[in-house]
Amino acid sequence: MCDPENLRYAFNTEWFDAEASLTRPYLLFYYPSDCSVELTDSKLNRTFLRRTRVEGVSLDQLYEGASLHIFGRLMTVLGFADDFTRNRLSLVKQRTFAMVKPDAVAHMGEILKAIQDHGFTVSRMKLTRLSEEGAAGFYEEHKGKHFFDPLMQFVTSGPVLALELVAENAVARWRELIGPTDSAKAREAAPDSLRARFGTNATLNAVHGSDSAEAAAREAAFFFPDSRSCRRPGLPTTACFANNTCCVILPHLVKAGRVGEVLQAIEAAGFRVAAAEMFYMENANAEEFYEIYKGVVPEYGAMVAQLVSGPCVALEITGDGDDLPERFRKCVGPRDPEMARHLRPGSLRARFGVDRVQMGLHCSDLPEDGPLEVDYFFKILQ
Numbered sequence: 001m002c003d004p005e006n007l008r009y010a011f012n013t014e015w016f017d018a019e020a021s022l023t024r025p026y027l028l029f030y031y032p033s034d035c036s037v038e039l040t041d042s043k044l045n046r047t048f049l050r051r052t053r054v055e056g057v058s059l060d061q062l063y064e065g066a067s068l069h070i071f072g073r074l075m076t077v078l079g080f081a082d083d084f085t086r087n088r089l090s091l092v093k094q095r096t097f098a099m100v101k102p103d104a105v106a107h108m109g110e111i112l113k114a115i116q117d118h119g120f121t122v123s124r125m126k127l128t129r130l131s132e133e134g135a136a137g138f139y140e141e142h143k144g145k146h147f148f149d150p151l152m153q154f155v156t157s158g159p160v161l162a163l164e165l166v167a168e169n170a171v172a173r174w175r176e177l178i179g180p181t182d183s184a185k186a187r188e189a190a191p192d193s194l195r196a197r198f199g200t201n202a203t204l205n206a207v208h209g210s211d212s213a214e215a216a217a218r219e220a221a222f223f224f225p226d227s228r229s230c231r232r233p234g235l236p237t238t239a240c241f242a243n244n245t246c247c248v249i250l251p252h253l254v255k256a257g258r259v260g261e262v263l264q265a266i267e268a269a270g271f272r273v274a275a276a277e278m279f280y281m282e283n284a285n286a287e288e289f290y291e292i293y294k295g296v297v298p299e300y301g302a303m304v305a306q307l308v309s310g311p312c313v314a315l316e317i318t319g320d321g322d323d324l325p326e327r328f329r330k331c332v333g334p335r336d337p338e339m340a341r342h343l344r345p346g347s348l349r350a351r352f353g354v355d356r357v358q359m360g361l362h363c364s365d366l367p368e369d370g371p372l373e374v375d376y377f378f379k380i381l382q
C-alpha cells in the first residue's frame, strides 16, 4: 500500500439503474498516481470497469455523499470502503452542514462568495422553507429553552438556504468563519465573521453551522434526503411559478466557485432569485432539457456534455413587469461570450462566459420557455 504507484483509495458507491429501477452497488478504487479509476460490482464481486482514467473524476470529488459521472452514469459516493482511506481522507474531505437563515437570505450571493473564497466546495444547495414541524425537529435539542419560541418564529419566517460544504476540517473551519452565536458579541470578538457582518443579535444571527461531523451528517440528511429514497420527501422549493424565467449556472462556473458572484450580479441587475437548487444532471435529463437546440445549434452535443460535467445550479428568476423574460435575456447577453464581450460588455455572459459551450449561464430563450424550464427543475426533477 506504500508503493505510490499502487496507492489506492477505496469508496463504496452506488448507481441507480433507472431502466431496471434498481440500485447497483460498486466498489470504486481511485489511484492518485495516474488519476485512474477501477470499479468492482460489489454484489457479484466482479470487475466492472478496468483501471482507467475517467475524464473529470479527481480525488477532489471523492467524499461521502458526492455525485460523479463515470461514462454517463451518475454514481453516488456512499462512504470510505476501508480504514486506510478513512484515516487518510476523513479530515481532508470533511463535510459540514450550513444554513443561511431568513434574516440573511437577501445576502446569499455575498455569503456564498465568502464561502467559496474561503476554499469550501458547495456540494449541495437548496433554497427552501422550514415548516413549524421541521424547525422543531431540526432544533429539537433546544426545546424548553427560553429562546426556543422566538427561534421557531424566526427560522420559519422566510426562506433558508441549505448548504452542504466540503473542505479540509470543514466543521471547525466553518464554525470559525461564522463566529460566535450572538452577532452583537461577534462584532466585538470576530468582526470579519459572517454573524458579525450579517446578523443582528443572539437569535437573528444570519447563519448556522453544525457543531460536529456527526451533527453535520444528520443535518445534511434532514435537508437533503436521498431523492430516490421513499422514506421522506425532500423539503419544498421556494419557486413561485409566476411571472418567471429560468437561469442555469453551468458546471464550469460552479466548479470555479463563482456561484456567489453570479447571484450577486443577478440581484445587482434588479432581478429576484425566487428559487435556487443544485442539480447533478443525468445524460438523459440534459438531452431532454436541451432538446430544442438539437439539430439547430452545432454545439448541442458539447452543451449536453458540459451540463453533465458536474453540478449545475438552477434558478427561478422573478421580478416586476410583463417584459421580465426579455429583460433578463438581455442582461444575460448573446450566446457567444466572445461576441458578448464586444457587443454587450456589461452582460453576464461577457463577464462569466468562456466560449459557446462554457457560456457561463443558460437562460430561457423565449418568454414561453421560461415557465416550462422552471417547471422542469422545480416540479419534475423534485
Ligand SMILES: Nc1ncnc2c1ncn2[C@@H]1O[C@H](COP(=O)(O)OP(=O)(O)OP(=O)(O)O)[C@@H](O)[C@H]1O
Residues within 6 Å of the ligand: 142, 147, 151, 180, 181, 202, 203, 204, 205, 207, 208, 209, 210, 211
Ligand atoms: N441565548 C440565546 N438567546 C437567543 N437565541 C439563542 C440563544 N442561544 C442560541 N440561540 C439561537 O438558537 C440557535 C441554536 O443555538 P446553538 O446553541 O446551537 O448555537 P450555535 O451552535 O452557535 O448556532 P447554530 O446551531 O445555529 O449554528 C442559535 O443559532 C441562535 O439563533
